[in-house]
Amino acid sequence: MHPVLKVVLQRLALGFLTLFAVSIIIFSTLSFLPGGYAQNILGQGATPETVAAFNHELGLDRPAPVRYIEWITNAVQGDFGNSYSGTTGNIKRSVSSVIGPRLYNTFFLAAMAAIIAVPVALLLGVLAALYRNSWFDRAVNSLTLTTIATPDFLIAYLLVFFLAVKLRWFSPLSTVSETTPFFEHIYKAILPAATMTLVIVAHMMRMTRASIINLLASPYIEMAQLKGMSKAQVILKHALPNAWAPIATVIAFNMAYLVVGVVITEVVFVYPGIGQLMVDSVSSRDMPIVQACALIFAATYILLNLLADVVAIATNPRLLHPK
Amino acid sequence: MAVENKRVKGDVLLTITGLKIEGKSEDTWNPIIKGVDLTLKRGEVLGLIGESGAGKSTLGLAGMGFARPGCRFTAGSIVFDGIDLLAASDEEKRALWGSRIAYVAQSASASFNPAHRLMDQVVETATERGIMQRETAEADAIDLFKRLQLPSPDTIGLRFPHQVSGGQLQRAMTAMAMSCRPDMIIFDEPTTALDVTTQVEVLAAMRRIVEEFNTAAIYITHDLAVVAQMAHRIMVLRYGNLVEEADTRKMLKSPTQDYTKSLWAVRALQKPESPSDDIVLDVSHVTASYSNSAKVLDDVTVKIPRGRTVAIVGESGSGKSTLARAITGLLPPSSGTISFNGKPLSAKLADRDKDTLRRIQMIYQSADTALNPRQRVRDIIGRPVEFYLGLKGADRDRRVVELLEAIELNESYIDRLPSEMSGGQKQRISIARALAANPEVIICDEVTSALDQIVQEEILKLLMKLQKDTNVTYLFITHDIATVRAISDEIVVMHKGKVVQQGLKSKVLNPPFPAYTELLLSSVPQMDPDWLTTLLESRKAKA
Numbered sequence: 001m002h003p004v005l006k007v008v009l010q011r012l013a014l015g016f017l018t019l020f021a022v023s024i025i026i027f028s029t030l031s032f033l034p035g036g037y038a039q040n041i042l043g044q045g046a047t048p049e050t051v052a053a054f055n056h057e058l059g060l061d062r063p064a065p066v067r068y069i070e071w072i073t074n075a076v077q078g079d080f081g082n083s084y085s086g087t088t089g090n091i092k093r094s095v096s097s098v099i100g101p102r103l104y105n106t107f108f109l110a111a112m113a114a115i116i117a118v119p120v121a122l123l124l125g126v127l128a129a130l131y132r133n134s135w136f137d138r139a140v141n142s143l144t145l146t147t148i149a150t151p152d153f154l155i156a157y158l159l160v161f162f163l164a165v166k167l168r169w170f171s172p173l174s175t176v177s178e179t180t181p182f183f184e185h186i187y188k189a190i191l192p193a194a195t196m197t198l199v200i201v202a203h204m205m206r207m208t209r210a211s212i213i214n215l216l217a218s219p220y221i222e223m224a225q226l227k228g229m230s231k232a233q234v235i236l237k238h239a240l241p242n243a244w245a246p247i248a249t250v251i252a253f254n255m256a257y258l259v260v261g262v263v264i265t266e267v268v269f270v271y272p273g274i275g276q277l278m279v280d281s282v283s284s285r286d287m288p289i290v291q292a293c294a295l296i297f298a299a300t301y302i303l304l305n306l307l308a309d310v311v312a313i314a315t316n317p318r319l320l321h322p323k
Numbered sequence: 324m325a326v327e328n329k330r331v332k333g334d335v336l337l338t339i340t341g342l343k344i345e346g347k348s349e350d351t352w353n354p355i356i357k358g359v360d361l362t363l364k365r366g367e368v369l370g371l372i373g374e375s376g377a378g379k380s381t382l383g384l385a386g387m388g389f390a391r392p393g394c395r396f397t398a399g400s401i402v403f404d405g406i407d408l409l410a411a412s413d414e415e416k417r418a419l420w421g422s423r424i425a426y427v428a429q430s431a432s433a434s435f436n437p438a439h440r441l442m443d444q445v446v447e448t449a450t451e452r453g454i455m456q457r458e459t460a461e462a463d464a465i466d467l468f469k470r471l472q473l474p475s476p477d478t479i480g481l482r483f484p485h486q487v488s489g490g491q492l493q494r495a496m497t498a499m500a501m502s503c504r505p506d507m508i509i510f511d512e513p514t515t516a517l518d519v520t521t522q523v524e525v526l527a528a529m530r531r532i533v534e535e536f537n538t539a540a541i542y543i544t545h546d547l548a549v550v551a552q553m554a555h556r557i558m559v560l561r562y563g564n565l566v567e568e569a570d571t572r573k574m575l576k577s578p579t580q581d582y583t584k585s586l587w588a589v590r591a592l593q594k595p596e597s598p599s600d601d602i603v604l605d606v607s608h609v610t611a612s613y614s615n616s617a618k619v620l621d622d623v624t625v626k627i628p629r630g631r632t633v634a635i636v637g638e639s640g641s642g643k644s645t646l647a648r649a650i651t652g653l654l655p656p657s658s659g660t661i662s663f664n665g666k667p668l669s670a671k672l673a674d675r676d677k678d679t680l681r682r683i684q685m686i687y688q689s690a691d692t693a694l695n696p697r698q699r700v701r702d703i704i705g706r707p708v709e710f711y712l713g714l715k716g717a718d719r720d721r722r723v724v725e726l727l728e729a730i731e732l733n734e735s736y737i738d739r740l741p742s743e744m745s746g747g748q749k750q751r752i753s754i755a756r757a758l759a760a761n762p763e764v765i766i767c768d769e770v771t772s773a774l775d776q777i778v779q780e781e782i783l784k785l786l787m788k789l790q791k792d793t794n795v796t797y798l799f800i801t802h803d804i805a806t807v808r809a810i811s812d813e814i815v816v817m818h819k820g821k822v823v824q825q826g827l828k829s830k831v832l833n834p835p836f837p838a839y840t841e842l843l844l845s846s847v848p849q850m851d852p853d854w855l856t857t858l859l860e861s862r863k864a865k866a
Contacts, residue, residue: 220434220437223428227426229447237439318483318485323485323486
């Protein structure tokens with residue numbers, strides 16, 4: 001078997017194992033939450049009997065290990081159960097039908113932000129390395145540091161204030177629904193995507209710059225110079241190809257953040273994403289939704305890190321082309 | 324399809340006059356080159372020789388108009404074929420680099436970009452500059468690979484640097500330098516990192532190709548015997564000054580300066596051998612490997628007599644350092660036994676008692692990495708004194724001072740940090756640290772390889788004096804035959820994990836030789852400028 005394929009399969013297997021461990025942690029942690037869906041929905045005046053009857057109806061009176069096994073067995077088959085809320089009598093709302101559209105919105109926004117942020121960060125990083133210690137380098141560094149140091153809600157409000165309220169280029173609200181046309185969706189998601197771009201560019205740009213500069217003292221860089229290569233050729237052809245591994249790791253980390261860390265941006269722009277859904281479900285104790293969201297987040301981290309590992313292997317000839 | 328440049332031999336190509344270069348360390352500028360003149364004619368090979376810190380690399384790079392980061396030109400001029408390199412813009416210099424002036428670096432494995440195939444790197448200058456079409460450049464590179472006698476020249480260019488051996492990479496780098504048929508090549512210690520048997524092939528290949536294309540070259544090295552094979556003329560540098568300059572033959576025959584004469588010193592050192600049957604360490608049929616890979620030691624049997632120096636010689640990968648690891652218990656053998664004073668040693672380090680540990684000590688190649696940079700001499704030497712002999716406080720300090728005196732340093736060194744001492748002094752401290760345990764056997768792993776010739780001689784003399792005083796046994800691991808010749812009583816020749824030969828120095832170094840010993844000994848460069856030519860002819864005749 002090709003060594004790369006072997007490593008990918010190993011990591012994938014390890015990823016599933018991690019996901020399994022995470023599912024146990026999620027399930028047991030959530031059972032520590034005070035109160036429950038029944039108390040929450042029936043209010044303070046509920047008698048213990050009604051609460052018990054409600055719990056019995058939801059199956060919550062059974063022991064936790066039994067419920068966990070039932071949940072995880074169904075989950076691996078793609079059935080995440082039914083949401084507690086909206087379940088009246090025989091009408092049930094499946095978790096997938098609740099999460100589905102929200103997840104699409106979140107991935108849509110994450111993809112938009114990534115498509116803008118990653119090329120910008122790489123370009124700025126390479127340019128900063130090329131013109132290191134120049135005014136350009138310093139300007140890019142301080143600017144990106146400022147945006148990463150500013151809280152994301154403040155960036156969001158500033159964008160709303162200038163671009164939506166003052167200039168009226170965009171709407172301050174990003175409410176979309178399943179019927180919103182594709183291009184209108186893009187238009188409405190521009191401000192939240194811009195906010196997230198500003199938050200994540202600094203990290204990726206600084207890693208690109210640092211990884212490249214780290215290599216500039218290597219003998220093969222001096223050799224490239226002495227072969228008469230220009231500064232740009234030295235950086236792009238000789239330094240960058242050896243710098244991908246750490247850059248990919250940081251990009252993967254930030255991509256994961258785009259999926260799991262966007263709740264504040266979603267709230268500011270009233271964008272119906274998965275972050276907001278999860279927060280709402282926690283406060284209403286709608287456990288099936290919370291568990292499914294948490295699993296999705298964990299899987300996102302695992303998959304993106306796997307992707308970063310694959311990039312690291314694919315850009316390392318020692319691993320790709322063994323002796 | 325090589326472009327045969329029949330350039331006129333004898334025209335002046337490079338002129339350096341009154342050159343001064345400074346280097347920055349800790350915010351002050353210190354002189355590195357203190358006013359050197361140099362002329363190089365077309366087709367001429369000039370050897371630059373000197374010890375570390377002499378400024379030879381800096382001067383060589385200056386021949387390209389290049390100063391490493393942290394260095395600056397402060398005076399003088401560098402004129403290459405009518406172009407003033409100090410006045411030239413970066414663009415003008417770039418146009419020369421790679422195409423008219425090329426560079427061959429010391430470590431080929433570090434100087435090839437690990438991310439690209441060899442061919443892409445070899446033809447890079449030619450294609451990027453538009454000097455040749457890609458196909459032409461590749462065909463020419465394959466021709467150069469052939470001339471440099473690289474194996475499978477048609478396909479070797481498709482390989483990545485890590486897939487090719489060090490000696491082959493060094494020749495590929497020579498091909499890369501030759502790709503645009505430069506007027507001049509700077510060779511910066513190009514064979515220093517290679518084994519002697521590989522060095523012969525690389526030297527021969529480089530010399531032949533430089534002659535074929537009538538290329539001028541500056542050949543930088545610390546090895547006089549190597550430069551004698553390559554250079555028409557030799558310049559000796561020391562502390563950034565020119566010590567002596569002469570044609571190679573004249574320089575070898577009658578050096579005028581004391582410093583130049585001292586470069587021969589180690590080769591003059593010779594200890595008479597003395598046989599002994601009192602075996603202190605008996606390595607019997609030892610086989611060992613790292614994890615589950617191939618055997619690094621294959622049925623090794625070595626007997627080490629007490630109070631003598633046994634030199635273990637071999638090239639990289641011969642298993643000589645692994646033998647030391649097996650004896651010290653760092654790598655337990657998979658089979659075989661090691662007996663010490665007639666009793667078997669536990670295979671694992673953890674199973675040995677303190678007194679056994681005390682009796683076998685080690686000295687490493689690089690004192691820089693073997694000594695804790697944050698500890699003062701008092702603790703570096705004091706720690707084993709306390710650990711093995713139980714001396715504390717004033718007793719301990721007294722013993723440290725005694726040890727310092729034994730290694731010919733005085734009491735004033737006791738509070739120094741490693742960074743406050745020279746390379747030779749640091750290696751002396753490493754010796755004292757080993758001596759502190761009153762050992763019976765000291766394993767010396769390439770202890771003089773990182774040192775300059777003159778310092779090497781001092782360290783070897785010190786080791787011999789200590790042996791006379793304490794009757795300690797040395798297991799001296801080295802790849803340097805000159806050192807072996809100087810100090811050993813017995814020699815063990817290793818090759819690919821096996822012992823090729825063991826015996827008294829007089830026996831091993833004199834014919835009849837086993838095949839590998841002969842190859843190894845004949846590959847050691849001699850001070851004779853005709854050595855390489857004669858060797859190649861005799862090998863050709865045999866083959």
